Amino acid sequence: MDAEKKQNVKMRSIARKISADFNFRLLIIFLVLDAVVVFLNVGSWMVLTELDALGMSIIDAAKTSLDIKIPAGHFVFPHESDPVEFLNKIRYYVPQIKKSVPAANIAVESISIAGLMLFLEMFWVITGFFRGGSRVRKKLAPLNRLAATAQLISSANFEGDSFHALEDALEKIDASQTDCHLSTGNTELQGIESAINNLIDRMKQSYVQQARFVSDASHELRTPISVIQGYANMLDRWGKEDEKVLEESISAIKTESESMSKLVEQLLFLARGDNGKNQLNMEDIDLNAMMQELYDEYLMVDPAHEFILKNEGAPVIAYGDYAMIKQTARILTDNAVKYTPEGNEIYFSAYTDEKGVPVFEVQDTGIGIAPEDLPKVFERFYRADDARNRKTGGTGLGLSIAKWIVDRHGGHFDIKSYPDAGTRFSVFLPVKKTNDK
Secondary structure (H helix, E strand, C coil): CHHHHHHHHHHHHHHHHHHHHHHHHHHHHHHHHHHHHHHHHHHHHHHHHHHHHCCCCHHHHHHCCCCCCCCCCEEECCCCCCHHHHHHCCEEEECCCCEEEECHHHHHHHHHHHHHHHHHHHHHHHHHHHHHHHHHHHHHHHHHHHHHHHHHHHHCCCCHHHHHHHHHHHHHCCCCCCCCCCCCCCHHHHHHHHHHHHHHHHHHHHHHHHHHHHHHHHHHHHHHHHHHHHHHHHHHHHHCCCHHHHHHHHHHHHHHHHHHHHHHHHHHHHHHHHCCCCCCCEEEEEHHHHHHHHHHHHHHHCCCCEEEEECCCCCCEEEEEHHHHHHHHHHHHHHHHHCCCCCCEEEEEEEECCCCCEEEEEEECCCCCCHHHHHHCCCCCCCCCHHHHHHHCCCCCHHHHHHHHHHHCCCEEEEEEECCCEEEEEEECCCCCCCCC
16 A cells, blocks of 8 residues: 555656646746737837827838838936836937937836736646646556556466466567557466556557647647747847838737637647536527528628528527537538638538438538548548648647537537538537436
8 A cells, every 4th residue: 555655656746747847838938928028019119109209100101211210219217226216217218309208108018018927827837737737647547557557466476387477478568569468378367467458558549649649739839939939030130120020020929829829729628628627508409590690690700702591490409508519510610611712602501300310511612621531530630731721720620629529419420522512511419318307
């Protein structure tokens, strides 16, 4: 029992170290982003202040060729020990009018922004440290069980032949082989043999899934971070002198930050789903009414495509979580929009099939999916064409989320697709059972 406690303590220590290392790296990224945001905020204020001194707006400056550099001023800091007085007396020297103007507002604003962001980030990192330790321990649980089994084996009393049979079988296991298993040929050891082989299989599966997930997630996050770093460097070099570079950099950093935020949200949704923390609020829902809402929404937000609703009027009742089922329909529609040329049709429909199963469909007239790619479309981060996905956007997680939602409801997908003709996603959902309350 003492050995088991020591092993658990050791495992918790390893999990804490892994979680601490990850969250430290995350904190560094947050601090860099904070510095970029404060730099952009102060730089924008300097530019606007000097343009205001010249009686010009950003639009006027963009249309005129200025002979002077903007921003060209500098801050003047007072010799005050009192923090409040120090902030109130900060001024900014504007060379265009050879005067200094009060800069207390931008100082307080920048400190407030940095303080708020740092507070939220520290809260995220601290809570992530404790949550991360628990998640890491769960992932390391197979190793812990393997160690416990090994300890049990080492402390057991075997006959000489059984011990040597187990020893020989363990020596023959090749960790580099994907199909390695323990085989002793001894009936007395079948229980231990089966337990070890089950552990090996679970470890392999867990390792492959985690390695792929970490690799894919790192790859997806690397691109927006690299873009943000690149534009931050460009701002540092030329942003003070080139208004076009300043506006382009701010726009790019905002876009990539939003992309990264969306990716993180989707990763968190799937992580919560894998841990059983996404709860469903089950109720009777009318798929016809839901598709009508979806149709009305996309008519407003996307005038570039022709949306067609096939509505027979009769309610199509399914049993599920309305918000999640509608999220699935939105994911399918967003995919249809991305891969359907402008002006082409996208169809919505809902009906009850001949077996009484409620179904809703989203069908496009786009580029279609190749037959060899169809079995893989629900895999996380899977892309049939990397170049096409970079052009259309997306994270590669939308269909994975849709699949998780439908599976959690006990439903299933049916996909029909033809290259250069279009794709139809049909979602089959359950109805409320008579004994459900």
